[in-house]
Structures are given as structure tokens and as C-alpha cells.
Amino acid sequence: MKLRSLMCLFVLLSVVGCGRNEAPQSPELVVYSSRIEQLIKPIFDQFTEETGVRIRYVTDSAGPLLARLNAEGANSPADLLITVDVGNLWQATEMNLLAPIDSAVLAENVPASLRDDQGRWFGMSVRARTIVYARDRVKPEELSTYEALADEKWSGRLCLRTSKKVYNQSLVATMMSANGEAETESIVAGWVKNLAVAPFSSDDKVIEAIAAGQCDVGLVNSYYLARQQAANPDLGVELFWANQQGEGAQGRGVHVNICGVGVTQASDKKALAQQLLEWLSGPEAQLAIANLNQEFPVNPASEPTPLIKEWGAFKADNVPVVEAGRLQADAIRLMDRAGYR
């Protein structure tokens, strides 16, 4: 009977699938990561090769991972948590999921504005969110600050990613701490008025829209542009470092965020976890991380990749990144009020 043999085949497949449970070896670390596999596995592999410490990991969005850590409580198998935005790390500390780590190596390798003051999380790479523009329709002299994109001259020429993305929430949060809430709200409302088209679901779409002529300027994380420029040298989209000149908020520098990592409260291998943290902040890992995703190293002693060095040095907003986490919910409310979807 055909049906029966079909069923047998599936059962067989299932059993084969189940049977491949690897035997646990020690030592081993468990990581919950919202940084995706392609961007962490090569680095972990390198660590395993050097130290013999195996790393097992699960990837998911930050929300579910935090919920899981929280539900598992003291019994969680996780030793470390990696997230791609400081807002998520700040939440993790609010939920008391991360343990403080006191390390002289980390204090030296990671600038104070890119780590928690109690040592509960540390940046492992830096991403800059800045202005990109169409080479043939915009002169760089026309550009200055995030705030200036609310100017009428950009009416119908601006493209943005959705406000649901945490990158934009963090950007607006730091604008709030620089300009105050009322002024930021009118700036964001100005952005919305200038939109050429409803917000996109990804930074890549913003860059593609500029390349295709749907709009002229946009806000993206620099590594997205680096990737697209590498794939297509004739892209026609260029990068501009925002808020470099002027006094006060005007010249506060480009908004930077981190991909960061912390040791969980539940971990019973905190020393080993600390070893991984310190290794991640060292020159070798920093180079690997920067190469994988065209991000900037956190360690000031490490150099960015040649491709992004071409964009030139920039001044970064040195407001502690934790501000972005603290103000995230307020930023979302503000964007909702301003009609930024």
C-alpha cells in the first residue's frame, strides 16, 4: 500500500533526524544571539580553534530571547547574550538578566560610552547610522544634519525605513537627548512631511530606492551601503557623515550604536564567559568582526576595513549609548504621534 510505505519513509527520516544528538563535551559556552549566524559563527569558530572551548548558540529576535532568558530564570543554559542594538541590552539589564563583569582588559579595550557602567554589557562592534544621497541629484554641500532633513527643500525627496526598526528608535532617542522632546517631535514630523514614499521595511530598500530615483536622500546604517557598493560599484549612492560641524547639538557627531554582549545572571561559567568577552574585544576578533560585516571596531586600537576607511574619519556622537535604551519607549511614542510609520 502506497500510503503505508510513505508513512514508513517519514518515520524513518524522523528517527534518523532524532538520532543525531551530539554528545556534550566540555568546556562549552552557550550563547543566545540576535546577531545572525553568518555574522557570529566564523568568530566563534576562531575562538574554539584557539582555546578549545566549544560554543553552542541559538539565534532569534531579541524579544523572544529575552522572554526565554526571563522564563528560564536561574536554570537557563545560556552563558552569554548578544544583541544588535543597545536598546535590547538596556532592557536585559532592566529585567536583571545580565551579571556585572569586572575586567581591566575590557575597561581598556572598550570605550566607556560603549559599555554599561556596571559592566553588564560591552560593545563588540559599532555601527553608524547616517545620511546617504543620490550622487547625481544631490551635492554633499546641501547636506548637514539629521535635523536639516526636515527642511522643506527635501520635500518629496526623503526615504526612510520604518519606525518599527530599533535602529531608528535609537537614533530618535539620541536626538531627543540632544534637542529635547518638543523640537525632536517637530523634526520627525518634518521628515514625515518630506517623505517621497511610505517608509520601507529595510535599509537595503532605502538604498535601492535612492539608486532607482524614487527619492534622493535617506538614513541607513553604513554597512548596508558598504555591502551594496561592494556588489555594485556603479550604485550611484554616496555616504555623508551627519552632524560633523557646528556648535552643540548641530555638531554632536554621527549617531552610533553597538552590537553588544553580556554575561547572563544564570551562567555558571562566568570566568569562561569573561574570557570570551575579553577575546572578542581584542585586536584579532575585532578585525574579524569588522571584516565580516563592514562594521567599525569598538576597540580604538583596531582599524576599520579599507573599504569603509574610504569614507573618511568621522566624529561620533559620544552620548553614552545607554541613553538610546533608556529613551527608546519615549522615542516610539514620539514617532507614533508624528505619524512616522
Added chain:
Amino acid sequence: MSSPVALPVVGRAYGRIVLRVLGLVLVAAVLAPVLVVLLSWWSPEGDIWQHLLATQLPGLLRNTVVLLIGVGVLVSLLGVSLAWCTVMCEFPGRKQFDWLLMLPLAVPAYVMAFVVLGVFDFGGPLQALGRSVFGPRWGVDVRGDLSVIVIFALVLYPYVYMLARSAFLSQSSETLEVARVLGCNARQAFFRVALPMARPAIVAGVSLALMETLADFGTVAVFNYDTFTTAIYKSWFGFFNLQAATQLASLLLLFVALTLFAERRSRGARRYTQGARPQHHRRYVLSPTGRWLIFAYCGAVLSLAFFLPMLQLLLWVLASGGEQFNARFADLIGHSVSLAAMAALLTVVLALVLAFNRRFSSARRRDVFSLAQLGYALPGSVLAVGIMVSFTWLDNRLFLPLQQWLGIDPRPVLLGSVLTLLAAYWIRFLAVASGPLDSTLERIRPSLPEAARTLGADGWRVLREIYLPLLRPGLLTAFVLVFVDVMKEMPATLLLRPFGWDTLSVRIFELTAEGQWQLAALPALSLVLVGFLPVLLSIRASVRR
């Protein structure tokens, strides 16, 4: 109310009790995570509610209603008309369309969404072509109500198609012939006999499609189209307020529960049994124009819903090179297939237990067993968290103390095990398997098993020799639907998978999370191809019948 079908599958009293108890355990298992969701109301989150009401809720509700109506109408039209054509009319390629039209089921809605955007959007190849003709400022934004509705309809109509098709197939041609003899023309026979008789199947299909639409997050996110589910995710991922998110989700649940309940009630005492052995239909013979029109219609739907996205995915795969093909990729496929197969088998068996329970119950008790279908009405992530919370509760309160007491090194046993992931799948997809099973079961005349009993067959024999053979089309459909749904499932797989158990959908998530849609084409294409294998096999099995 329904005429008493007092006959149990298993004759002796204990058999009936075992069936009941099993059914109630299943309902409880589904309700546990749902209750976790409902418990969120202990701490009201007035703050976020007020904010949502003041800013977004009106727009979200408008979008959600438009989407539900649009998708509901379109999947009914497509599903029923295609099923009627392939079952009742003779036209070129009928045999092939009969099964080909099921294939879009294997295309995940989020994949369809990013393909459609890639092809038709301003930056896509079509509009670029348009600009080379009409000038550089030419172009339109394709994201809107219509495109989202069409995408959902194209990938979800197979639910209706498959269920309506098996309903039409099992309608005896005598019934239709009687209608014709009594003076109905073909159209009247369809609207007055065939369609009403197929109602339970069609409703089951449409409600599956609508529940999936309601709970969807990935597809609408690609289009930045805000629905009620968007608000749920915003409360959770943005405000980090899981409480408010689950409160919103429980409203969604209530809405679905009430709608399903109302539909069941409106059927009243009508019954939908059929003659025992459906004969082969004499199909309508159409004029040549009619034949080719139907061919063109089926062909158009199939091209849009299946061949076009496949072609685009293939082009992307070719463009991105073959470096993803390695041993790990084979692992992804292996994990996807084995999880889907195990989950589908398990879900179909459990859904059968529930279906029999419903069949042998009074109307009110039947509603109790229908509660087990609510798992499908929650957004995947919310249900996954509910399941995770209830299983960690068991781990922390039951298994860890037990291990300590036994002197074993305590470690969580449930969370992160294949068992838990499978539980998540069947809790979510019981509703999917129930649709085809219930509607097939409803068509079996009670007199058949009764006769078997009278002739002295025991309960198992009735099950084996009467019910299972007659249920076969329903069982196959249920298996295929769940298999494909598990392949496509993302949130529960992400949250509950054991270490290293990455699947194709996990890989798609990881690539699309960073916007690398073109690289996601390979896992997406593989997912579709592997997903339709059981569709093909089941069709061969059902054709042979």
C-alpha cells in the same frame, strides 16, 4: 440539534472513556499556553493602551478589516471556482491542474511578499524597464491594500481549493443528477445543491486562510503594512511590554473564537452526510471557447501564485552563486523534513482523536473540543511564548525538583528538546488538521458504522475497516497541510528549537533579518520544493483510489 450519533468508535464503555479523556487532555494542552496569554490581564497596561488608541489603533483596525474581507472574498472565489472547474468540467490539462493548483500552498507568504516586492517595486526590473521607456521619474509604489490582499490570496487559496475539491469529489453525482432532473440548470445545481453541501469544507478552508492572515507578521512587515498583529509586536519588541502584547493577542483570540462559534451555530441542525460511495462524475462538456477560457484562468492563477515566484527565486539563486550548498545546507533540509514529518503525523493522529470526540458529542460538548483549534488563531510568536512559559514552568516546578530528589544533576528537560518543539507544532496546527478531518467525517453516513456494528464488528474493526478507508482523503489532506505548514513555520521553531536544529525557515529568517533577500532565495526555493513533495505523493495516492 444534531441527531444523536450515539455510536462510539470503541464499543465498550472503557473505549469511550479513553477517547473522551484523551480528547480532554488535548484540549487542556492547547488551553495551557492560551491561558498564559489570558493571564496577562492581571496587570492592566493602561498606558500603552491609551497610546495605541490615541495614535495607531484606528488605522490598524481599518487595515485589518480590509485585509480580512479582501482575503476572505478572494480565497473563496479562487478556491471554490478552481475546485469546481477541476472536479466538474472537462478542459485541456485538467488532470495536471488538479494537483498543480495545490502547489502555491508550499510557498510561504513572507517569501511571496519579498518576491513580489523584488519584481514589481519601484527599484525592481519591471519598473526599471518602464523608466527606460517613459523617463527617469516614472514609477509607482506598489505597496498597498491591494497588493497585500492579492499576496495572501495567492498563497492561501489552496486551503479552500483542497477542502472544496475533496468535498465536490465526494458529492455523489446522483445528488446533482436529481437536481438536474428536478429542473435545475447547471448553474442552479451548483448554487442550490453542490455549494451548500460543501459548506463545512469551504468554511473550514476560509477560516484557516483568515486565521493565518490575522496572525501573520512577516508578510505585512515586508510591506510595512500595519495590522492588529503589528500592534502586538510593537508592544513587545518596541515597548518590551509582553503583558500589553499578550493582552492585544487575547482580543484577537476572542474575535476568532466568537466567529467560529457563530458559524457553527448558524449551521444549526443541518447535516451534510453523503452516499457511501461517490461514483465518478460525469463532467460537464463545454464549448471550445469555454474550455480554453477555463484553461487560461487556471493557468493564470497558477503562474502568478507559483511559477512566477519560483522563476524569480531561481534567478536569485543563480545570481548569488552556489556557496551556500554544503553539508550544513543538507542538515537544514534534513531538520525541516524530519520535524515536519513527525509533527504532521502526530498532529493528524491527535486531530483524529478530537474529530471523533466531536462526532460523538452533543452540540455543547462539541464546542469544548473545538477549543483545541484556538492555537492557530494566535500570532506564532505569542503562542510560542505561551508554550515556552508553560513548559519552563513544568521544568522548574516538576522536573528539576524531581531530578534533585533523585540525585541527578538537574538540567531542564523540556525546553530545548525536540519534544517541546513538536508539542508547539501540534498545539498550533491542530486546527489545520481538523478542517479536512471534520468535513470528511461529517460526510460519512452514520448508518454505515451502525450496520457494521449490527453485523458484529467490534470498535477497532469499525475504525479500521469503515472509518479509516472513508477518511483517507481527509487524512491525506490533513497530513499534507500540516507538513507544509510546519516547514514554513518560523517563530516557534526559532524560539523552541534544540541547539543546532536549524531549519530552512530559520535560515530564511536569518538572511532576511539582515535584508539579504537574494541570498534567502536558496533556502526559500528548497523549502518550496521539499514542501511540495508530500503534495505530489498524496495526489498520486488519491488519484490511484
